[in-house]
Structures are given as structure tokens and as C-alpha cells.
Amino acid sequence: MDVSFFSSTIVQVALSIVISWALFALLCSMILEIGVQIKSERGRFFRNKIVEKLFDFSNQINWGLLMYNNSNIKLLTKSEKAPPTEISSKTLAEVLIDTVANVQAAKILRPSDPAETPKYTNDLLNNFEFSVTYLGQSDLIIMLRNALTKAKLKAVNNEGCNETTLYDQLVTEVTTWFDQFNERTSAWYKKLSRKRLFFIGLFVSLAVNVDSIALFKYYESNPTGRAGMINYYLKNQVQLEGLSAKYDTMKKVTIVNKAAIDSTRKDIKNLSKQIDSLKNNLDLPLGWKKPICENTKDTTKCVCKPVKTNTTTSNNEPEKKTTLCSKHEITFSCILLKILGLIISAFVASLGAPFWFDLLRKATSTAQTVIKQV
Amino acid sequence: MKDTYKNAHTHIFTMNNAPKDFLKLYLPSALVKPVDNFTNTDLGAWIVRGIAGSDIVKAKRYATFLQIGKSKDQATVFENLMSRYPNEAFEFITLCQNLEYLGVGRSVSGFEGQIEEVIQIKRTYPNNILPFFGLDPRWKGSEDEIQKTVERYFETKIEVAGTYVYPFQGLKIYPSTGHYAFDKKLKKTFEWAAANGVPVMTHTYYMGGIYNFNKNYIVNNLNPIDPYTGKVYDKPQFINEAGSFRNKLFGLTERENCKKTCSYFLEPHSYESMLKSIKKLKICFAHFGGVPQIKEATDLNKGNKYAKPYGVLDKNWFNQIQDLMTQYPNVYTDISYSVAECLAKENNALYKTFFDEAGKSYGKQILFGTDFFMTETNSLEEEAVKGFRNYASKAKFSDGTSLWDQMARDNINSYLKSKYYP
Numbered sequence: 018m019d020v021s022f023f024s025s026t027i028v029q030v031a032l033s034i035v036i037s038w039a040l041f042a043l044l045c046s047m048i049l050e051i052g053v054q055i056k057s058e059r060g061r062f063f064r065n066k067i068v069e070k071l072f073d074f075s076n077q078i079n080w081g082l083l084m085y086n087n088s089n090i091k092l093l094t095k096s097e098k099a100p101p102t103e104i105s106s107k108t109l110a111e112v113l114i115d116t117v118a119n120v121q122a123a124k125i126l127r128p129s130d131p132a133e134t135p136k137y138t139n140d141l142l143n144n145f146e147f148s149v150t151y152l153g154q155s156d157l158i159i160m161l162r163n164a165l166t167k168a169k170l171k172a173v174n175n176e177g178c179n180e181t182t183l184y185d186q187l188v189t190e191v192t193t194w195f196d197q198f199n200e201r202t203s204a205w206y207k208k209l210s211r212k213r214l215f216f217i218g219l220f221v222s223l224a225v226n227v228d229s230i231a232l233f234k235y236y237e238s239n240p241t242g243r244a245g246m247i248n249y250y251l252k253n254q255v256q257l258e259g260l261s262a263k264y265d266t267m268k269k270v271t272i273v274n275k276a277a278i279d280s281t282r283k284d285i286k287n288l289s290k291q292i293d294s295l296k297n298n299l300d301l302p303l304g305w306k307k308p309i310c311e312n313t314k315d316t317t318k319c320v321c322k323p324v325k326t327n328t329t330t331s332n333n334e335p336e337k338k339t340t341l342c343s344k345h346e347i348t349f350s351c352i353l354l355k356i357l358g359l360i361i362s363a364f365v366a367s368l369g370a371p372f373w374f375d376l377l378r379k380a381t382s383t384a385q386t387v388i389k390q391v
Numbered sequence: 392m393k394d395t396y397k398n399a400h401t402h403i404f405t406m407n408n409a410p411k412d413f414l415k416l417y418l419p420s421a422l423v424k425p426v427d428n429f430t431n432t433d434l435g436a437w438i439v440r441g442i443a444g445s446d447i448v449k450a451k452r453y454a455t456f457l458q459i460g461k462s463k464d465q466a467t468v469f470e471n472l473m474s475r476y477p478n479e480a481f482e483f484i485t486l487c488q489n490l491e492y493l494g495v496g497r498s499v500s501g502f503e504g505q506i507e508e509v510i511q512i513k514r515t516y517p518n519n520i521l522p523f524f525g526l527d528p529r530w531k532g533s534e535d536e537i538q539k540t541v542e543r544y545f546e547t548k549i550e551v552a553g554t555y556v557y558p559f560q561g562l563k564i565y566p567s568t569g570h571y572a573f574d575k576k577l578k579k580t581f582e583w584a585a586a587n588g589v590p591v592m593t594h595t596y597y598m599g600g601i602y603n604f605n606k607n608y609i610v611n612n613l614n615p616i617d618p619y620t621g622k623v624y625d626k627p628q629f630i631n632e633a634g635s636f637r638n639k640l641f642g643l644t645e646r647e648n649c650k651k652t653c654s655y656f657l658e659p660h661s662y663e664s665m666l667k668s669i670k671k672l673k674i675c676f677a678h679f680g681g682v683p684q685i686k687e688a689t690d691l692n693k694g695n696k697y698a699k700p701y702g703v704l705d706k707n708w709f710n711q712i713q714d715l716m717t718q719y720p721n722v723y724t725d726i727s728y729s730v731a732e733c734l735a736k737e738n739n740a741l742y743k744t745f746f747d748e749a750g751k752s753y754g755k756q757i758l759f760g761t762d763f764f765m766t767e768t769n770s771l772e773e774e775a776v777k778g779f780r781n782y783a784s785k786a787k788f789s790d791g792t793s794l795w796d797q798m799a800r801d802n803i804n805s806y807l808k809s810k811y812y813p
Binding site: 068072073074076077078079082083085086120121122124125126127129 | 491500502508543546558
């Protein structure tokens with residue numbers, strides 16, 4: 018028995034629409050990415066979150082700002098308005114420890130003639146311990162104090178406290194905290210990207226009339242269109258998935274330079290060309306040149322309101338009922354459907370290209386399995 | 392003490408050091424967010440400057456001001472300032488601002504955070520920066536705590552390339568943010584400053600600068616007990632004027648009244664009891680009262696709107712400062728900001744006024760300063776300096792000293808001389 022998973026109309030329609038959505042989402046992700054690259058958005062977002070979260074009300078010090086003024090991070094900064102995109106958690110941890118240890122607000126609390134001899138041979142450790150003990154006990158200082166306590170536990174052996182191990186352990190503890198912070202920040206950034214993708218999606222779908230409902234109707238009634246779209250995807254699967262991974266809004270490292278921006282522009286151009294060619298070859302319902310509301314069904318079955326013609330003809334012919342509904346008639350319900358279709362497209366974009374390409378990968382691999390089993 | 396020229400009055404604070412809603416002090420609420428966002432980019436600031444002709448001087452000023460103020464950090468602003476003086480070693484008194492209590496939110500950096508940044512700049516440029524510590528009675532809970540903390544900040548040296556230097560050279564107060572200079576919580580600190588020769592700088596530009604716009608706060612703090620006389624300072628009253636149609640339209644009337652009332656905090660007369668009591672206190676009344684007051688007093692522009700200033704004495708502030716300088720040899724003034732305004736044709740005659748003032752008995756108490764980056768709201772820093780320097784280098788006194796040498800070096804050196812700037 019010749020059974021093909023792709024021969025089912027429902028599967029074909031679903032696959033075609035998901036491919037269309039994936040392409041649309043990819044285009045929107047690329048547009049977002051170019052904005053993000055031009056504005057050095059990721060680095061700024063991360064910096065703003067650090068500055069926001071590391072404000073220490075108790076000591077009236079913003080540790081985040083001081084960290085970004087530290088030479089280790091300053092040297093990684095391209096320009097004033099483009100903070101580094103990726104700073105490793107370990108670097109952040111080392112910088113924070115250094116900043117807290119050397120803060121003048123703690124040094125002024127030290128007695129001029131300390132009675133006790135320093136606990137460690139390493140000044141940094143002495144200063145750090147003094148700072149976390151005598152500065153105002155804000156959340157951040159308490160976290161650092163706890164990190165120091167844990168590090169001490171791990172650094173103590175039979176011969177006493179090994180300072181190198183203590184420092185390494187302290188860095189490890191704080192690095193773990195920054196790892197968690199990075200995860201949280203990534204989640205916040207994802208949320209922000211989704212919002213932005215939604216608006217970009219809305220803008221693009223309005224600009225070029227990407228109406229998900231119209232697409233659905235098109236694929237439902239057009240087997241050639243369905244087959245064309247699926248063939249296009251199967252032929253270009255590797256390339257498209259590569260682009261999807263490249264423009265994943267959640268990826269952490271972005272090289273921000275002119276070449277990267279040019280490359281994104283080139284990718285946008287290429288993808289637009291491919292979408293254009295698909296549109297022309299398959300006659301996809303995109304763009305505003307096509308009628309806004311096209312009734313694919315026979316107009317005789319139109320359910321529009323009948324309108325009474327205000328005529329009683331001289332020869333007393335019975336009153337005729339005509340309908341305002343024609344093949345290209347704009348009706349209220351059709352406008353509502355159009356708006357809904359555009360909003361669905363915007364929502365589709367907000368989920369991001371990787372989501373749709375993952376879905377397609379799963380669907381096609383399931384299809385292969387089904388075919389093999391049969 | 393170095394023999395270099397000095398600028399006695401500059402600012403390097405950024406928007407991170409100012410309250411989050413700082414712009415609310417200057418703009419109608421509806422404009423705050425758009426202006427803030429728009430001037431976040433160089434392009435935005437450049438466009439505002441470009442489209443703002445001479446009729447919209449304020450927009451132009453704010454854009455330039457915001458562009459510098461929105462620099463990433465104070466080090467960037469300080470480097471920007473130094474770049475305006477390319478051909479010689481100059482020293483700059485930079486005034487830290489404690490702007491935490493203006494009633495429009497706290498700063499992003501925190502005041503202590505601002506101090507840490509300044510100390511870092513001192514480490515990098517120890518020969519160029521002379522930081523003044525921002526002082527405010529609301530900073531700590533008691534006068535003892537304020538004095539001790541300030542002293543510790545001054546005494547705790549910082550390491551610079553293997554040597555140790557004092558981080559701060561003076562104190563800065565800004566009474567129009569809502570307190571009198573005679574505030575009880577500042578008394579001990581001023582006594583300590585006088586004992587150690589630490590100079591104090593205070594803002595004294597009539598109706599110019601930063602004000603507290605919280606009416607309730609002002610009303611509650613307008614009549615405190617003067618600790619130097621033991622009497623209630625009872626004359627000041629909140630000024631309730633109807634205001635112009637424009638201010639009513641934009642809901643700015645109360646703000647304008649707050650600004651007027653804050654003149655009581657700034658008025659030179661309000662310092663008298665303190666000066667009588669702490670005779671050794673070196674204090675500089677910055678801006679000489681401001682150009683409108685100078686012009687009004689020197690008859691260049693009689694009948695201007697500032698002829699009768701708000702305050703207890705109803706007396707011109709330029710004249711009040713002159714009187715204080717005559718009476719107290721440790722009272723100073725500077726010509727900052729005015730020096731930028733002098734570039735305007737109608738103010739050119741002020742150069743001569745400054746020369747005349749410098750020839751009087753209190754001539755050695757007048758300092759050169761620019762008020763960077765506030766100057767950028769009028770003209771470029773370098774143009775303001777060039778204009779004054781060209782005039783002052785040629786203007787000589789009978790002993791052969793030039794006005795420039797006196798104001799930009801000798802007078803500032805005697806003002807700064809202290810345990811922390813020997």
C-alpha cells in the first residue's frame with residue numbers, strides 16, 4: 018500500500034502554514050537583530066540589569082556602575098555607548114570582589130592604627146573580609162559574606178587556610194551567583210525580545226499584508242501551493258535552519274561590527290528574494306495589490322445581507338433581492354478577519370524563528386518515522 | 392602648592408549621579424520622557440541643537456547639557472574637560488554634588504557611589520583633579536556622624552603609583568536643595584573645616600541652578616533655629632505669587648514659587664551668623680551672585696527683573712557678597728558661569744567690572760572658574776576661557792601682576808591651602 022505521510026491534506030496544510038510562519042518569523046528576527054546590532058542592545062541590556070540589580074541602598078553605592086568602571090571591564094568596552102556583550106561570570110565575579118575589597122567607603126571605617134595583625138597575607142582577602150563585615154548589610158553584601166564563609170569552609174585543611182584555594186573558592190561561589198543572574202537576565206531579555214518581535218511582526222504584516230487566515234485559506238484550497246511550499250522547505254532545510262540558529266534572539270554572543278551588520282543586511286535581502294520568488298511562483302496571498310477580501314467561495318453562496326432594491330417596476334414585476342456581496346467585497350466581518358489574521362502573524366513572529374523551525378524539524382522527522390514504519 | 396593655573400569651579404557629575412527624575416526640575420512633566428529618550432543618542436542631542444535656533448535657546452542649552460551629563464561616567468566628563476585645555480597642565484576643582492534630596496527620586500549611582508568614582512579619577516589623574524566633597528545635612532543622622540565621616544574621607548589617603556595622597560581638597564554645599572548653611576547638622580563639620588583650613592564652596596547664583604521643588608519640605612524647613620544665634624530664623628515666608636500665564640498653562644507656578652522661596656536658603660545674608668562665629672572658615676560664594684545681579688548693581692542694566700531679589704535683606708546679592716568679603720578675609724567669590732555669559736556682546740563690559748573688583752581691598756578673594764559643563768549651555772568652555780584669559784592676561788595691576796595670574800593662580804592657591812593641599 019502506498020502511504021505517504023505528506024499526502025494527507027491536513028498535514029500538508031499544517032506544514033505549509035508552519036513553513037510560511039517560520040519564514041516570516043525568521044525575517045522578523047533578522048530585522049530585530051539588525052536593530053540590536055546597531056544599538057549594541059544586548060550589552061546595554063545586560064549592563065542596565067546589572068546596574069539596576071546591584072544598587073545597594075544601605076551603602077548608597079551602585080556596585081554595578083563601579084564594576085563597569087573597573088579597568089578589567091573598561092578595557093573590554095568598545096565605546097561608551099556599546100558595553101561588552103559577553104563578559105564571563107568569572108570575570109564579573111573577580112571584578113566584584115576587587116571592587117568591594119577596594120571601596121573607599123569601607124577603608125574609611127578602618128581604624129588608623131589597627132590593633133589586630135592582618136588575618137591573611139593577601140591584602141585583597143583582608144580588605145574583602147573587612148568590607149563585607151563592616152559595610153551596611155545589604156542583600157549583596159550578605160550574599161558576598163555568605164560566599165566568603167562557604168569558601169573558607171572549603172579552603173580549610175589540616176594545615177590551616179590555604180589563601181589561594183580560599184580566593185579560588187570565593188571566585189567560584191560568586192561566579193555561581195553570576196551564572197544564575199545571567200540566566201535570569203536571559204529570561205528577561207527573551208521576554209523583551211518577544212514583545213519587540215510582536216511589534217515588528219505587526220508592522221511587517223501590516224506593511225506587506227501577511228494575513229495568516231488568508232494563507233490558511235490559500236493552502237486549504239490550493240494543492241499546488243502546498244506542494245510548492247513543502248518542496249521549497251525540504252530543498253532549503255539546512256540553509257533555513259542555519260539562519261534560524263544564527264538569528265536566535267536568545268543567543269548570548271553577538272559580534273557587533275560593521276561586517277556583522279552587513280552580513281545581516283545581506284541575509285535579509287536574500288531571504289526577501291526567496292520569499293518574493295515563492296510569492297510569484299506559488300501566487301501566495303501576500304502584499305496589498307491583491308484584493309483585501311477575496312471570497313474564495315462561490316459568490317452565490319455568499320451570506321451577506323440581502324438588500325432590498327427600492328423598486329416596484331411599472332410592470333409590477335416581483336421585488337428582486339440583490340446582494341452587496343461580490344467576489345472582492347469589503348465587509349465588516351472580512352475586516353475583522355483581516356485584523357485577526359495580521360495579529361496572528363504578529364504573534365507568530367513573537368515566538369521567534371527557532372520555535373517554528375524546531376516544530377518543523379520534529380514534524381518532518383515524525384513523518385520520516387511514520388513512512389519508515391509503514 | 393603647585394604654581395599651575397587652576398579652574399576653581401567645575402562639575403563632572405553625570406545623570407547617573409543626579410536623581411532619576413532630574414529633568415522634572417527643568418521641564419514640564421509631559422516633556423520629560425520624550426526629551427530624556429531623544430537625547431539619549433548623540434544624534435538626538437545633535438538634532439535638538441540643530442533645530443533650536445536662537446529663539447529656543449533653552450532647548451539648545453539643555454541638549455548640550457544633557458549630552459555631556461549623559462556620559463557613561465565621571466571619568467569621561469573629566470577627560471572631556473581636560474581636552475579643552477590641550478596646551479598646558481591645568482588643575483580643576485571638581486565639585487561633587489549631593490543631589491539625593493531634591494524630592495525627585497534618588498540617583499542611580501548613590502552618593503557614596505559618586506564619591507567612589509571621583510576617588511578613582513583622583514587615582515588616575517592626581518595632578519589634575521582637586522575634588523570637593525558634596526556636603527548635605529540630610530546625608531547622615533547626626534552632626535557628629537557627618538563630621539566624623541567627612542573627616543575620615545579626607546584623612547584616608549589613597550594609593551597613587553606607590554605614594555599616598557589625600558583624596559579631597561574641599562567641601563561643596565548647595566543650600567538651594569533645601570537647607571541653610573547654618574544648619575545645625577553642618578556646624579561641627581564647618582568648625583572642623585575651619586580648623587584644618589579646608590575650603591568650602593557654595594552656590595550663589597540668584598535664581599539660577601538647582602532647587603528643591605517640594606513645597607511641603609520647603610515650608611517645613613524655612614524657619615529653623617539658627618544654632619549660631621540660638622534664635623529662630625523667622626523672616627522667610629513661602630512665596631505664593633500668581634505667576635505668568637505660561638507657568639499656569641504648564642502647571643509650573645508652584646515650581647516657580649519654590650524656586651523663588653529657595654532664594655532664602657541661598658541668600659548670602661543667611662551665612663552671616665555662621666561667619667561671625669567661625670571666623671577662620673574659608674568659604675567661596677560662587678558666581679558672585681550671578682550676572683543679572685552684577686549688572687543691576689553696577690548700573691549696566693538698571694531696572695532688570697532681578698532688581699529687588701527675594702530674600703530677607705531685599706538687597707542685591709552682588710553687593711551682599713562684596714560686603715561679606717570686605718568684612719571677612721576668608722570669604723571668597725568666583726566668576727564662574729559669568730565668565731561664559733561675558734562672551735555675549737551685551738555683557739562684554741563685565742570683564743572690566745571684574746578687573747575693577749580685583750583692584751579693591753578684597754581683590755585677592757576673587758577666583759577664576761568656569762562652571763563646566765554648565766558653561767556649555769551658553770558657549771563652549773574653551774571660548775569662555777579664551778575670552779577671559781585674553782583680557783585678563785593684558786589687564787595688569789600696579790605691581791605688574793596680571794588679572795589672570797591673580798585670579799587663576801594666586802587667589803586659588805590661598806583659597807585651597809590646607810592640611811589636605813599644603
